[in-house]
Amino acid sequence: MSDINTKEADGINEFGKPFKVLIVDDSAFVVKQLQQIFVSEQYNVVGTAENGEEGVLMYKEYKPDLVTMDITMPKMDGITALTKIIEYDKNAKVVMVSALGKEDMVKKALLAGAKNYITKPLDRKKVLERIKMVLAKNKQ
Secondary structure: OOOOOOOOOOOEOOOOOEOEEEEEOOOHHHHHHHHHHHHHOOOEEEEEEOOHHHHHHHHHHHOOOEEEEEOOOOOOOHHHHHHHHHHHOOOOOEEEEEEOOOHHHHHHHHHHOOOEEEEEOOOHHHHHHHHHHHHHHOOO
16 A cells, blocks of 8 residues: 655655754744754754854764754854855855845855755745755755
């Protein structure tokens, strides 16, 4: 008997292993939402950071396949953290997370090397579409 729900989980790469994701956001609510979205598709959330400074350190430690990065955070904002991650790894895949109405900041982040962006409030379907698109882009 075939199961209707046998689609491959988005979080699994072509080698059958889960993509590693790092979530950088100072909002516990947003972190929890993103974790639930990622885990539901079998992504491996390797860590969460509350500010850009922690995010950069965790990127170097875990070398994730993807980072979601809030723009506005204490200690170090997301654009500065993005710049430092790109300096460390020019192939880093960072997706910015921003509140609606911050288009100028999003544009700045994309110019600094972000691969895409997600707007808050989060929409599960849009989050997964954008993440999947970014991860699929650089498959060599």
